[in-house]
Amino acid sequence: KYLLIDMNPENLEKKTFKNILKANIRPLAILFTILILAGAFFLWLDYNNKNKRIKISENFIEAKVLLANNNYNGSLQILNNIVREKDRIYSPLSLFLIIDKNLEKDKKTILKHFDTVLSIGGLEKEDLNLIRLKKTIFISDFSEEQSVLDLLNPIINSNSVWKIQSLKFLGDYYFSLKQFKKAEQYYSVILKEKDLNVDTSEIKRKMKLIQNG
Numbered sequence: 001k002y003l004l005i006d007m008n009p010e011n012l013e014k015k016t017f018k019n020i021l022k023a024n025i026r027p028l029a030i031l032f033t034i035l036i037l038a039g040a041f042f043l044w045l046d047y048n049n050k051n052k053r054i055k056i057s058e059n060f061i062e063a064k065v066l067l068a069n070n071n072y073n074g075s076l077q078i079l080n081n082i083v084r085e086k087d088r089i090y091s092p093l094s095l096f097l098i099i100d101k102n103l104e105k106d107k108k109t110i111l112k113h114f115d116t117v118l119s120i121g122g123l124e125k126e127d128l129n130l131i132r133l134k135k136t137i138f139i140s141d142f143s144e145e146q147s148v149l150d151l152l153n154p155i156i157n158s159n160s161v162w163k164i165q166s167l168k169f170l171g172d173y174y175f176s177l178k179q180f181k182k183a184e185q186y187y188s189v190i191l192k193e194k195d196l197n198v199d200t201s202e203i204k205r206k207m208k209l210i211q212n213g
Contacts, residue, residue, distance in 0.1 A: 056082055060090045067101060076103040083113045086120045092131060099138060110138060129155050129162045133169070140173055148173065156189075164190060164198050171203065180210045 059078050066075040082094040095113050098104050104113075114135045118128065136151040148170070155166045171186035187203050187210075 052085075053087065056085055056087050056090050060094060063094070063097070067097075067103075072101075072103055079103065080109075080113075083116055086116065088120055088122055088127075091120060092117050092123075092127065095131075096134065099134070107142065111135075114138070126161055129158075129160045133162050133166055136166075137169065140169075164193060168198060168203065171206070175206055175210075184210050 059082055063075045063078040063082070066072075066078070076098065079094040079098050083091045083098075085091060095110075095117050098113070099110065104110055114131070117131055118135075123131075132151045132155060136148055139151075140148055152166045152170060155162055156170070160166075167186050167190050171183045171190070174180070174183035174186065184207065187207050190198070190203055191200060191207075
């Protein structure tokens with residue numbers, strides 16, 4: 001008897017593929033299951049995040065309604081919770097609202113809120129700069145000069161859209177402290193800038209006071 005060997009390349013490829021498939025059927029099944037579970041997990045995560053964002057936005061609206069109805073404590077409680085959620089949009093907005101409406105009297109709590117918001121991942125660079133500027137304004141009445149400069153120096157040494165506002169704040173900050181040479185330094189930088197989005201009439205008035213003083 002003779003052993004017949006099928007030398008057809010297509011048949012050999014089919015047999016080889018079947019052998020590989022049989023030998024690896026278990027790992028392939030496990031891999032396929034993992035891919036299905038991973039896809040399902042990411043779909044659930046996306047769905048959950050969207051629902052969470054919707055809930056946070058609804059809570060923010062509720063806080064504003066309570067505020068309009070003079071329910072300050074109820075509004076503050078909701079806004080505090082939103083800050084802790086570390087939402088890229090509504091946490092900063094909630095903090096700004098708390099400050100603007102003077103809802104929270106404890107400065108330490110406000111500072112903790114700033115730290116929480118600044119730690120949010122994925123914030124745009126200019127949003128971070130705005131938060132830093134807001135924090136500087138908040139701490140300027142009770143913090144040391146170096147703390148103010150540490151927050152604003154990175155902004156004024158960049159091309160940030162908040163650069164001019166930061167320079168003006170530092171000028172006003174030193175002017176209020178009667179450190180007029182430092183105030184003049186920052187005001188001078190502003191007046192040299194082009195395409196300003198700030199009213200320079202007050203700055204020029206203060207510059208005259210400094211120069212005539």
